[in-house]
Amino acid sequence: MRASYAIxxxxxGTRIAAGxxxxxxxxxxxxxxxxxxxxPFGVVDAIIDAIGEVxxxxxxxxxxxxxxxxPAQIDFGRQTVEFCTNLPLxxxxxxxLVMSRTKHSVAIDNDGHTAALGESRFxxxxxxxxxxxxxxGTGVGGGVFIAGELYRGHRGLGGEIGHMVVxxxxxxxxxxxxxxLEAFVARPAIIREGRAAAETYRGSGILRRAxxxxxxxxxxxxxxxxxxxxxxxxxxxxxxxxxxxxALVGLVxxxxxxxxxxxxxxGETCPLIIERATQAISSEALAGRRDVHVVPAELGNDAGVVxxxxxxxxEHDSREGLHR
Amino acid sequence: MRASYAIxxxxxGTRIAAGxxxxxxxxxxxxxxxxxxxxPFGVVDAIIDAIGEVxxxxxxxxxxxxxxxxPAQIDFGRQTVEFCTNLPLxxxxxxxLVMSRTKHSVAIDNDGHTAALGESRFxxxxxxxxxxxxxxGTGVGGGVFIAGELYRGHRGLGGEIGHMVVxxxxxxxxxxxxxxLEAFVARPAIIREGRAAAETYRGSGILRRAxxxxxxxxxxxxxxxxxxxxxxxxxxxxxxxxxxxxALVGLVxxxxxxxxxxxxxxGETCPLIIERATQAISSEALAGRRDVHVVPAELGNDAGVVxxxxxxxxEHDSREGLHR
Numbered sequence: 001m002r003a004s005y006a007i008x009x010x011x012x013g014t015r016i017a018a019g020x021x022x023x024x025x026x027x028x029x030x031x032x033x034x035x036x037x038x039x040p041f042g043v044v045d046a047i048i049d050a051i052g053e054v055x056x057x058x059x060x061x062x063x064x065x066x067x068x069x070x071p072a073q074i075d076f077g078r079q080t081v082e083f084c085t086n087l088p089l090x091x092x093x094x095x096x097l098v099m100s101r102t103k104h105s106v107a108i109d110n111d112g113h114t115a116a117l118g119e120s121r122f123x124x125x126x127x128x129x130x131x132x133x134x135x136x137g138t139g140v141g142g143g144v145f146i147a148g149e150l151y152r153g154h155r156g157l158g159g160e161i162g163h164m165v166v167x168x169x170x171x172x173x174x175x176x177x178x179x180x181l182e183a184f185v186a187r188p189a190i191i192r193e194g195r196a197a198a199e200t201y202r203g204s205g206i207l208r209r210a211x212x213x214x215x216x217x218x219x220x221x222x223x224x225x226x227x228x229x230x231x232x233x234x235x236x237x238x239x240x241x242x243x244x245x246x247a248l249v250g251l252v253x254x255x256x257x258x259x260x261x262x263x264x265x266x267g268e269t270c271p272l273i274i275e276r277a278t279q280a281i282s283s284e285a286l287a288g289r290r291d292v293h294v295v296p297a298e299l300g301n302d303a304g305v306v307x308x309x310x311x312x313x314x315e316h317d318s319r320e321g322l323h324r
Numbered sequence: 325m326r327a328s329y330a331i332x333x334x335x336x337g338t339r340i341a342a343g344x345x346x347x348x349x350x351x352x353x354x355x356x357x358x359x360x361x362x363x364p365f366g367v368v369d370a371i372i373d374a375i376g377e378v379x380x381x382x383x384x385x386x387x388x389x390x391x392x393x394x395p396a397q398i399d400f401g402r403q404t405v406e407f408c409t410n411l412p413l414x415x416x417x418x419x420x421l422v423m424s425r426t427k428h429s430v431a432i433d434n435d436g437h438t439a440a441l442g443e444s445r446f447x448x449x450x451x452x453x454x455x456x457x458x459x460x461g462t463g464v465g466g467g468v469f470i471a472g473e474l475y476r477g478h479r480g481l482g483g484e485i486g487h488m489v490v491x492x493x494x495x496x497x498x499x500x501x502x503x504x505l506e507a508f509v510a511r512p513a514i515i516r517e518g519r520a521a522a523e524t525y526r527g528s529g530i531l532r533r534a535x536x537x538x539x540x541x542x543x544x545x546x547x548x549x550x551x552x553x554x555x556x557x558x559x560x561x562x563x564x565x566x567x568x569x570x571a572l573v574g575l576v577x578x579x580x581x582x583x584x585x586x587x588x589x590x591g592e593t594c595p596l597i598i599e600r601a602t603q604a605i606s607s608e609a610l611a612g613r614r615d616v617h618v619v620p621a622e623l624g625n626d627a628g629v630v631x632x633x634x635x636x637x638x639e640h641d642s643r644e645g646l647h648r
Contacts (some may be wrong), residue, residue: 167490
């Protein structure tokens, strides 16, 4: 039977969002809560509570299942958490724990993947067969869609767009590497550049927005300044867009996608990033590939929730032998 | 009907190889000739002659078709040559010309793709579903295999592994870009480094091999010196392997392949490249992906010919509704 709803969860380092989602991607009921600090069980408890809240009043048979996007390396085939930087979930059997307590079937995936699934099914990449999704936020994630399906690779670990070298002698990356894309374009890099600029006269527009306290400069303030036309901030964000574009040139050459969707908290709020990335691709990609469209994500904060729900619908339908 | 033979051609900037190939990849008859200089028609004539030679004595109905690997950007869907650096084939309807003169069906593809097909069907990647092939020679090419099939992307232009940035301020690349992988690891870069080393005492082992004429230093001589333990040459080739490995770390993170095959005239002749690339991957790739195998190509010079023949068999069988 074709259940009408799925529950999607987007679990981040600072907050958890849960939604009861219809097949067409509409969120019927949603809740957000802070991610508990401490051990893994607090996080699991918060997830269970969030599920309980959005599922209230819906009969269990109406729910296809639960999808959970985690900021973690997921072995999708085995449904295990291999590695998680911002939350204590490494080695935790998240799927088993949530399944045993909710009696629903559960699928977990990397949050870049669920965001990509969301945009693919209901957002900017609707109908696209071969596309890349890049999420730029605290880290850089994403997904590679091939022939209409999210490509997960040999062990289901694919899609880490942020950990490709773009500068052999570049800055350290949280993963332990050097000069990776993430080390140039994610939130910590923007904060670092914003603070460095604030030490000079040119960076005063950024500093003013932080109440003259360099320690309070955030990536959001740098973006706000850039969007308002502040020159130093625009230079920082233009560089972010350029470096992202340079990395995308390589991926466009390698994978020849029809579309690139740029999302995430940073990617969605700064048009300059998309403008500069598009410039790099349209002037530098190899012949025949420059027609690729570069567009902002459309679902914003909801991408993770509806994408996780799409994952749950997919798993349910493939179990039941139904086709999308 | 299942024709027993296909004709595979590997067309390079300096030579053309053609072979009559059995379904199991055995080359029954082979010929090599120099690539004519001048306009495109000389090249087409040479291809026609080569086909005639290897097809002698075989009935036309026994030949499934002709596959041609070209050092060019091919729009695989349209079967057109989009761009070709080393030969005057841009915009030439190679497929139509060869088809009308031989009366066989013809399929063209990028030579990195045909080499990857060859290794996939008959060589080091036999049985692998998700793998990368990288060919390092005068340029850097390759192919991405996904779920057992060569992935060509939206317009069939995918697979250009060489044109991904690895160093934002790096040396110029023949494609017009800057700091691409090809600018670090292909033949011209090795020659450049070899000549620079020859100007110092440490590079004397390289210089001696070139008869004390720096102008005669080739990539092959640098590799020969490195393989013989010359320190300066080993440093150059170790760096080539390291940079290749850094680029592969990114691709392993992105695509999570089970296998990487390194081939091409440079890649196949220098074990140090594979050693260093493996080192980079096994120490730097993200958790869970480090089990990827890195191996040398097995088919050597024959990869292009048997891969192009495999392409012809595939096209024939899909036309006839046969399965592999």
